[in-house]
Amino acid sequence: MCGIVGFTGLRHAAPVLLDGLKKLEYRGYDSAGLAVMNDGVLSVKKVSGRIANLCEITKDGNTMPGEVGIGHTRWATHGAPTEENAHPHLSNDGKFAIVHNGIIENYIKLREELTERGYHFDSETDTEVIVHLLEMYYKGDMRKTLIKVVNRLKGSYALGVICADEPGKIFAAREASPLIIGLGLDENYFASDVTALVSNTRNVIYMDDGDFAELTSDSVVIFDGTARPVEKKSSRINWDVQAAEKGGFDHFMLKEIMEQPAAVKATTAPRIRKGRIDFEEIDISAAELAGIRKIVITACGSAYYAGCAGRYALEKLTGIPVETELASELRYSDPLIDEHTLVIVISQSGETADTIAAMKECRAKGAKVLAIVNVVGSTVAKLADYTVYTWAGPEIAVATTKGYTTQVTVLYMLSMFFAEKLGRISGKEYDRLMVMITRLPRHIQQAIDMNPRVTELAKKYHKSKALFFIGRNTDYAVALEGALKMKEISYLHAEAYAAGELKHGTIALIEEHTPVIALCCNRKIMEKTLSNIVEVKARGAEVLALTFRDNQKILSEADDLLFMPKVDEIFSAVIEILPLQLLAYHVAKENGCDIDKPKNLAKSVTVE
Ligand code: AGP
Numbered sequence: 001m002c003g004i005v006g007f008t009g010l011r012h013a014a015p016v017l018l019d020g021l022k023k024l025e026y027r028g029y030d031s032a033g034l035a036v037m038n039d040g041v042l043s044v045k046k047v048s049g050r051i052a053n054l055c056e057i058t059k060d061g062n063t064m065p066g067e068v069g070i071g072h073t074r075w076a077t078h079g080a081p082t083e084e085n086a087h088p089h090l091s092n093d094g095k096f097a098i099v100h101n102g103i104i105e106n107y108i109k110l111r112e113e114l115t116e117r118g119y120h121f122d123s124e125t126d127t128e129v130i131v132h133l134l135e136m137y138y139k140g141d142m143r144k145t146l147i148k149v150v151n152r153l154k155g156s157y158a159l160g161v162i163c164a165d166e167p168g169k170i171f172a173a174r175e176a177s178p179l180i181i182g183l184g185l186d187e188n189y190f191a192s193d194v195t196a197l198v199s200n201t202r203n204v205i206y207m208d209d210g211d212f213a214e215l216t217s218d219s220v221v222i223f224d225g226t227a228r229p230v231e232k233k234s235s236r237i238n239w240d241v242q243a244a245e246k247g248g249f250d251h252f253m254l255k256e257i258m259e260q261p262a263a264v265k266a267t268t269a270p271r272i273r274k275g276r277i278d279f280e281e282i283d284i285s286a287a288e289l290a291g292i293r294k295i296v297i298t299a300c301g302s303a304y305y306a307g308c309a310g311r312y313a314l315e316k317l318t319g320i321p322v323e324t325e326l327a328s329e330l331r332y333s334d335p336l337i338d339e340h341t342l343v344i345v346i347s348q349s350g351e352t353a354d355t356i357a358a359m360k361e362c363r364a365k366g367a368k369v370l371a372i373v374n375v376v377g378s379t380v381a382k383l384a385d386y387t388v389y390t391w392a393g394p395e396i397a398v399a400t401t402k403g404y405t406t407q408v409t410v411l412y413m414l415s416m417f418f419a420e421k422l423g424r425i426s427g428k429e430y431d432r433l434m435v436m437i438t439r440l441p442r443h444i445q446q447a448i449d450m451n452p453r454v455t456e457l458a459k460k461y462h463k464s465k466a467l468f469f470i471g472r473n474t475d476y477a478v479a480l481e482g483a484l485k486m487k488e489i490s491y492l493h494a495e496a497y498a499a500g501e502l503k504h505g506t507i508a509l510i511e512e513h514t515p516v517i518a519l520c521c522n523r524k525i526m527e528k529t530l531s532n533i534v535e536v537k538a539r540g541a542e543v544l545a546l547t548f549r550d551n552q553k554i555l556s557e558a559d560d561l562l563f564m565p566k567v568d569e570i571f572s573a574v575i576e577i578l579p580l581q582l583l584a585y586h587v588a589k590e591n592g593c594d595i596d597k598p599k600n601l602a603k604s605v606t607v608e
Contacts, residue, residue: 002072002192004160005190009217013069018051020191024191027192036064042164068162068167068169070162070170098131100158100159158174173211176379177351180205180206198241258448262441263390279413291340293341295314295323297411305484312570319422338366346407353606369386447564472500480496507539514542520545549563
């Protein structure tokens with residue numbers, strides 16, 4: 001997963017490209033590069049490391065004159081994150097430069113063929129074959145050449161190309177990797193994500209798989225695999241530039257944590273009409289719903305944990321059995337899925353390779369797929385039968401926060417929506433839950449208000465060797481996400497356990513002062529978790545409990561306490577996760593970690 005940008009206009013391209021790349025750095029941040037065309041000559045600058053290094057060696061782009069160019073920020077897949085492997089890649093004749101996001105699966109064969117034909121390779125990347133194919137096929141018509149080249153490729157690509165013989169033009173092609181055209185005044189752009197475009201334009205065209213584009217400063221032509229122009233509607237981005245900026249916060253992660261009351265409101269409010277939940281985007285009849293024998297939720301990472309947290313409400317309210325399965329497992333497990341299965345796919349980015357593969361597998365087996373997704377126009381959104389946007393706004397920090405809470409919120413609302421359609425919920429219960437849904441933003445804010453206390457606790461726990469997160473049922477689902485947050489940004493060993501499982505092995509790891517974070521917000525089984533707290537205390541653990549103020553028994557056992565707003569366990573996960581997000585954030589900050597760009601990670605995982 002990488003980020004690409006392209007610009008053609010009447011002003012200096014390199015600073016615009018660098019600005020765009022900075023916005024895309026969340027997609028990959030191990031190397032970067034620019035190619036700019038000036039008077040028919042291409043110049044390329046590449047660096048290993050962050051975009052800041054590229055800004056430095058190009059003096060913020062000022063040493064690279066030219067009004068047309070492309071740029072790339074990389075998360076290495078094929079070949080180490082070196083300057084040689086960084087994009088753009090140049091053809092041997094110096095005529096073509098390309099940037100690519102995706103994976104070329106048949107690159108070894110192509111590389112052998114091209115080497116035999118005398119082309120030499122400067123990098124270890126899969127991408128480089130594309131630029132040599134361009135040189136090989138080019139006979140003066142770029143559109144035809146691009147079509148010929150992509151016909152030789154297997155895999156995924158968002159491709160940006162400049163050619164010294166085509167002054168003023170940038171070319172692009174898309175297959176299974178996101179690519180968006182930005183429409184400006186006397187200038188046009190492409191980028192992997194709208195965040196790289198909004199400071200210049202809000203008018204965009206979402207490219208589809210199989211689309212090609214030729215852009216000049218005053219024209220945009222989208223064409224298909226037969227070189228015929230295709231009519232595309234443009235869309236307007238309705239969030240403002242500040243949404244993708246830090247806005248005074250030290251990190252995007254903290255900003256996005258704080259945005260959660262507003263994000264959840266943006267998820268819920270448009271779908272509540274006259275006291276009822278209505279998903280206009282789900283055109284499914286009561287009869288169709290009644291024919292569904294099971295629901296399978298599939299996703300990766302935090303999105304999967306969102307599914308784990310939401311499944312309890314879904315199963316309880318609809319009475320339909322709900323299974324959760326990691327997308328990376330489901331895709332190879334020949335799952336028992338048919339036309340009587342509803343598959344719910346969850347993805348913030350809408351680009352995660354395993355999630356996309358799993359949804360394709362499920363559709364091939366006849367299931368209908370409902371996607372819960374944040375990024376508008378993303379692959380998951382396009383492939384689904386029903387697409388429910390979370391409307392969380394841009395999420396830049398690699399560690400998801402508002403992405404997760406809005407996903408769980410959608411699952412809560414779906415539970416009520418389906419249950420009502422199926423006639424399986426009483427009016428009284430529906431109204432009670434409706435009140436809880438409308439109060440979620442307020443309760444989330446109350447949880448955020450614990451920030452000063454959590455900051456203190458982070459000072460106590462940040463030097464720990466390992467942390468354990470325990471809970472049962474809905475609390476266990478939250479523990480899974482809490483532990484992942486801690487691991488990915490603080491690099492501390494953090495594990496989540498179903499509290500009842502501790503004594504089947506893991507309790508052996510508990511020693512004097514091992515932190516155990518006990519989630520006790522599920523009243524029905526609190527007593528049971530309490531017995532696990534007593535067990536770990538007896539072995540020297542320091543227990544931080546998340547519970548309600550009136551839970552006397554836990555108050556007397558735990559070393560530290562965080563008091564949660566009073567909510568019913570059916571919808572508690574989106575509130576309980578807040579202190580754990582904050583704890584991970586402050587622990588990582590105490591330890592001096594690069595919070596928004598944790599090591600070895602990138603925001604979306606577009607490779608298997
Ligand atoms: C969470 O903080 C991670 N960044 C990661 O687990 C993420 O949730 C996962 O890769 C799925 O991404 P998606 O929601 O974009 O599909």
